[in-house]
Amino acid sequence: MSYDVIIGLEVHVQLQTQTKIFCGCSTAFNPDHPNVQTCPVCLGLPGALPVLNRHGFQLAVKTALGLNCQIASFTKWDRKQYFYPDLPKGYQISQFDLPFSHDGHVDVETTSESGDKSIRRVRILRAHMEEDAGKNMHDESGRGRDSKVDLNRAGTPLVEIVTQPDLRSAEEARRFLEELKLLLTYLGVSDCNMQEGSLRCDANVNLHIHQPDGSRVATPIVEVKNLNSFRFTEQAILFEVQRQWDEFQRTGIKLGDKGGHKATRGYNPDRGETYILREKEEAADYRYFPDPDLVPVLVTETQLAAIRSEMCEPPAPRRERFHADYQLTPYDAAVIIDQGRLFADYFEAVAKTCGDGKQAANWITQDVLRETKQRDQSIAEFAIRPEVLGTLLGQINQKRITIKSAREVFGDLLTEFDETAAIPAASRIDEIVTTKGLAIVEDTGAIDAAITAVLGRNAKAVADFKEGNQKAIGALIGQVMREVKGADPQTVREKIIAAMQ
Amino acid sequence: MSSIITSLPLTSLIQQLRSGELRSVEVTTTYLDAIADRDAALGAFVHVDREDALQQAADADARRSAGQANGLLAGVPVAIKDVLCVTGQPATCASRMLKGFVPPYDATAITKLKQAGAVLVGRTNMDEFAMGSSGENSAFGPTRNPWDPERIPGGSSSGSAVAVAARLAPLALGSDTGGSIRQPASLCGIVGLKPTYGRVSRYGLIAYASSLDQIGPFATDVVGAAILLEAISGHDPRDSTSVNLPVPAHSQSVDQPLAGLRIGVPVEHFAEGLDAEVERTVREALAVYKSLGAELKEIHLPHTKYAVATYYLIATSEASSNLARYDGVHYGHRAEEFGGSLISMYEASRGEGFGDEVKRRIMLGVFALSAGYADKYYTKALQVRRLIRGDFDAAFQEVDVIAGPVTPTAAFKLGEKTSDPLSMYLSDIYTISANLAGIPGISIPCGFTSTGLPIGLQLQAAPFEEERLLRVARMFERETEWHLRQPASTL
Numbered sequence: 008m009s010y011d012v013i014i015g016l017e018v019h020v021q022l023q024t025q026t027k028i029f030c031g032c033s034t035a036f037n038p039d040h041p042n043v044q045t046c047p048v049c050l051g052l053p054g055a056l057p058v059l060n061r062h063g064f065q066l067a068v069k070t071a072l073g074l075n076c077q078i079a080s081f082t083k084w085d086r087k088q089y090f091y092p093d094l095p096k097g098y099q100i101s102q103f104d105l106p107f108s109h110d111g112h113v114d115v116e117t118t119s120e121s122g123d124k125s126i127r128r129v130r131i132l133r134a135h136m137e138e139d140a141g142k143n144m145h146d147e148s149g150r151g152r153d154s155k156v157d158l159n160r161a162g163t164p165l166v167e168i169v170t171q172p173d174l175r176s177a178e179e180a181r182r183f184l185e186e187l188k189l190l191l192t193y194l195g196v197s198d199c200n201m202q203e204g205s206l207r208c209d210a211n212v213n214l215h216i217h218q219p220d221g222s223r224v225a226t227p228i229v230e231v232k233n234l235n236s237f238r239f240t241e242q243a244i245l246f247e248v249q250r251q252w253d254e255f256q257r258t259g260i261k262l263g264d265k266g267g268h269k270a271t272r273g274y275n276p277d278r279g280e281t282y283i284l285r286e287k288e289e290a291a292d293y294r295y296f297p298d299p300d301l302v303p304v305l306v307t308e309t310q311l312a313a314i315r316s317e318m319c320e321p322p323a324p325r326r327e328r329f330h331a332d333y334q335l336t337p338y339d340a341a342v343i344i345d346q347g348r349l350f351a352d353y354f355e356a357v358a359k360t361c362g363d364g365k366q367a368a369n370w371i372t373q374d375v376l377r378e379t380k381q382r383d384q385s386i387a388e389f390a391i392r393p394e395v396l397g398t399l400l401g402q403i404n405q406k407r408i409t410i411k412s413a414r415e416v417f418g419d420l421l422t423e424f425d426e427t428a429a430i431p432a433a434s435r436i437d438e439i440v441t442t443k444g445l446a447i448v449e450d451t452g453a454i455d456a457a458i459t460a461v462l463g464r465n466a467k468a469v470a471d472f473k474e475g476n477q478k479a480i481g482a483l484i485g486q487v488m489r490e491v492k493g494a495d496p497q498t499v500r501e502k503i504i505a506a507m508q
Numbered sequence: 509m510s511s512i513i514t515s516l517p518l519t520s521l522i523q524q525l526r527s528g529e530l531r532s533v534e535v536t537t538t539y540l541d542a543i544a545d546r547d548a549a550l551g552a553f554v555h556v557d558r559e560d561a562l563q564q565a566a567d568a569d570a571r572r573s574a575g576q577a578n579g580l581l582a583g584v585p586v587a588i589k590d591v592l593c594v595t596g597q598p599a600t601c602a603s604r605m606l607k608g609f610v611p612p613y614d615a616t617a618i619t620k621l622k623q624a625g626a627v628l629v630g631r632t633n634m635d636e637f638a639m640g641s642s643g644e645n646s647a648f649g650p651t652r653n654p655w656d657p658e659r660i661p662g663g664s665s666s667g668s669a670v671a672v673a674a675r676l677a678p679l680a681l682g683s684d685t686g687g688s689i690r691q692p693a694s695l696c697g698i699v700g701l702k703p704t705y706g707r708v709s710r711y712g713l714i715a716y717a718s719s720l721d722q723i724g725p726f727a728t729d730v731v732g733a734a735i736l737l738e739a740i741s742g743h744d745p746r747d748s749t750s751v752n753l754p755v756p757a758h759s760q761s762v763d764q765p766l767a768g769l770r771i772g773v774p775v776e777h778f779a780e781g782l783d784a785e786v787e788r789t790v791r792e793a794l795a796v797y798k799s800l801g802a803e804l805k806e807i808h809l810p811h812t813k814y815a816v817a818t819y820y821l822i823a824t825s826e827a828s829s830n831l832a833r834y835d836g837v838h839y840g841h842r843a844e845e846f847g848g849s850l851i852s853m854y855e856a857s858r859g860e861g862f863g864d865e866v867k868r869r870i871m872l873g874v875f876a877l878s879a880g881y882a883d884k885y886y887t888k889a890l891q892v893r894r895l896i897r898g899d900f901d902a903a904f905q906e907v908d909v910i911a912g913p914v915t916p917t918a919a920f921k922l923g924e925k926t927s928d929p930l931s932m933y934l935s936d937i938y939t940i941s942a943n944l945a946g947i948p949g950i951s952i953p954c955g956f957t958s959t960g961l962p963i964g965l966q967l968q969a970a971p972f973e974e975e976r977l978l979r980v981a982r983m984f985e986r987e988t989e990w991h992l993r994q995p996a997s998t999l
Contacts, residue, residue: 047611047612047613050838051833051838052593052611052612052613052839053593053599053601053606053609053611053714053715053833054592054593054599054611054615054710054711054712054713054714054715055613055711055712056710056711056746056747056748057748058745058746058747058748059748086829088829088832088877090832090835090851090854092835092837092850095833095837095838096832096833097829097831097832097833097834097835098829098832156837156838292878292879294828294829294874294877294878294879294882295877296825296826296829296877296882296886299717299718299719299749299826300715300718300748300749301748302748302749
């Protein structure tokens with residue numbers, strides 16, 4: 008028997024707002040000073056009322072547009088009710104039946120076991136907005152002290168993204184999350200910092216087992232909650248696939264059978280295992296109803312157009328465009344895009360300045376990436392600004408300097424920055440080229456004169472060459488190059504051969 | 509001396525404070541003394557900080573002496589229902605659940621009162637979390653009607669109504685979710701107004717049912733109510749449901765009568781269950797309007813019969829959610845002894861903290877919102893609510909105001925209905941629709957029963973027509989003297 012792995016994800020993303028979704032408190036990550044970023048509204052004090060953070064809503068719309076979702080023209084807020092100490096109002100303000108967006112997709116490139124690449128389209132069922140809860144901190148000393156609650160995080164704006172069960176492997180799930188993170192950081196809607204909990208994932212997993220008669224049998228769905236890294240998500244799913252397969256072999260229990268209801272599990276990364284949190288005989292009753300303290304939000308086409316106009320190009324179409332506009336290989340395009348938006352912007356600026364996308368891609372994926380990594384710098388911090396690098400590469404294209412000379416200038420510019428901490432201007436390129444005499448000499452008269460002189464001094468080498476010793480030519484080229492700095496070695500080589508023949 | 513000050517109409521009190529004839533410290537002292545002397549028998553106040561009130565009064569006097577700009581209510585004492593947050597003053601909603609809770613912020617209505625120069629003289633008793641129609645559901649004990657201490661004053665704003673009726677404060681703020689201002693005003697023989705939903709910010713009003721709650725004024729006369737309403741009204745960016753409309757200068761316009769007035773008399777408000785003496789008195793009031801040239805038109809509000817049921821589904825659904833925050837975790841009452849688990853802490857704390865009526869309404873609301881029942885109850889109630897609003901929209905095409913009784917009977921006896929919640933709920937039968945429709949309503953004194961209990965006339969207007977409502981109410985008040993009567997104990 009074989010099986011298909013069926014995975015759907017629910018991803019919570021914290022939006023990058025300065026203030027909370029329904030009050031003016033800061034959203035800064037501040038675990039060392041609990042309960043200082045609070046006010047009557049996010050503390051849920053009696054009488055306090057929420058007011059929507061419009062900027063937060065716009066970021067949410069931007070997120071959904073990036074996910075290729077439809078944006079609802081009318082959306083409202085609902086209360087999701089449950090008791091928990093980190094939820095000070097006894098309900099979470101969320102969205103139930105009319106989420107602000109629905110029906111989108113994210114394309115993920117996946118690699119099969121045989122190495123074939125293909126695109127998996129992961130459909131997005133919905134993306135809705137809600138407020139984050141606070142954080143409970145339990146006594147871990149084992150002395151049974153009181154638990155504590157930090158409400159700094161309470162009221163941080165979240166978008167919950169719910170996919171259709173379109174993912175077919177743990178690796179695909181990880182790739183989806185990577186692509187999602189790239190997209191959201193590109194759009195500037197979230198920093199997706201998983202250590203700080205800005206992106207959290209729940210995975211719904213089960214197996215469709217192929218039967219000898221051609222039919223398929225589904226194993227009970229398991230929701231693995233609160234996966235806080237891409238690696239853990241992948242590991243938890245791998246474990247769950249094996250566990251469900253073993254369980255099915257042992258018990259034969261199918262989804263919907265007695266004992267085959269949906270279950271919720273946690274993941275213990277130390278043991279590499281999932282563990283049971285609760286079994287759902289019935290779905291929890293959150294008693295959703297429209298929040299009477301908030302008014303519905305209407306989204307007009309004009310507002311949508313304004314948000315769209317502020318949006319940068321998402322990574323997926325940009326990869327396509329880099330291929331089309333700059334003739335980059337899919338690999339190079341991906342390397343550049345995956346470094347983040349500013350890095351890709353840097354590439355485009357260099358490519359436009361020098362007029363050669365391939366040249367720009369070579370330098371950026373090799374020299375620039377190497378130097379920034381060595382220096383532990385972001386591209387924004389890198390000393391050689393794109394117009395300077397573009398100018399430098401342009402000089403190669405215009406055959407004014409050689410690639411070797413350009414590398415020398417590149418190294419000199421960085422050394423100068425290390426010494427002076429001054430960002431070099433493009434004008435330094437010509438200065439270095441002139442000082443070091445790196446310009447390609449196109450004055451063939453000077454080259455011809457030098458060749459005549461060199462050949463005259465090296466009768467032995469000329470004779471060797473004529474007898475078929477090709478090696479002799481190297482020494483001759485070197486001598487000519489020393490006399491005419493900046494001469495193109497290829498030109499010199501051709502001219503020497505012509506002169507000797 | 510005290511009864512001279514406490515019997516002054518609000519306009520005279522303001523005028524004498526403005527002219528310097530009276531000082532706020534003198535006025536405030538008089539009221540504080542009256543509270544000290546007479547409130548033990550009435551139970552209108554749950555918290556009075558004498559020193560703090562006198563300090564506010566002294567500050568008001570100092571501002572006046574210094575010639576600084578003085579607000580609409582400079583130096584005037586105002587009693588506050590225990591449901592509104594005031595920085596540093598306990599706010600309990602007359603519940604054990606909120607014992608010891610002191611808000612760190614002011615409700616917007618309180619901020620506005622402070623800006624108007626008012627002196628917050630004390631916090632008034634109420635039905636717990638504003639749930640009740642008699643004032644008996646209070647952890648502090650019942651409030652008594654100053655016209656007959658064996659009788660209830662109405663609720664839920666029982667203490668605010670009694671404070672004003674018994675001349676323990678010239679003005680008071682209450683809240684009205686299904687009649688909680690108008691019903692006690694009627695039973696206590698004073699003026700009480702529920703504004704249009706959205707007219708007064710709810711920020712800092714401890715919620716019972718968010719889509720129905722409104723803060724409103726109590727006063728001995730219409731002019732007093734108009735001035736207090738003007739002081740607390742206005743758009744508030746902290747309340748998403750507050751409406752951005754200019755605030756009319758009620759204090760300027762209230763005395764202008766309306767010509768060509770058309771008054772709708774809803775057949776449904778004069779049906780079975782209405783006490784004959786109340787009906788006769790209300791009809792006599794309508795005759796006064798007729799004598800002033802108004803046209804009386806019989807109208808229909810066909811969905812009235814569903815109002816109480818609709819209200820008790822919507823209000824309790826919202827309440828079950830609004831009161832979820834009282835869990836003993838962050839503030840308020842936490843049980844001393846509980847089994848040790850989180851769930852048992854919730855159960856014990858809430859079980860001990862809430863009174864019976866609050867528990868009854870939470871359970872009803874939880875049920876109405878439960879999976880499998882929400883469509884049948886909560887959602888259905890929302891649909892009926894739209895029909896009720898439609899009844900009023902249609903009626904206000906034909907008439908300027910709607911007039912009728914406030915309550916089916918005058919004040920009943922303490923304990924008379926405590927064992928029969930349904931009959932208690934029916935005492936709000938004429939007031940509830942205004943909350944469901946979001947329209948403003950006012951109760952004004954229009955007569956007395958043969959046993960000397962006050963009877964109120966209810967006037968209702970289209971949304972944001974408070975100005976018209978007050979002018980129409982004032983037309984009646986100028987022709988009658990019911991509002992001048994005071995309980996014997998106050999003279």
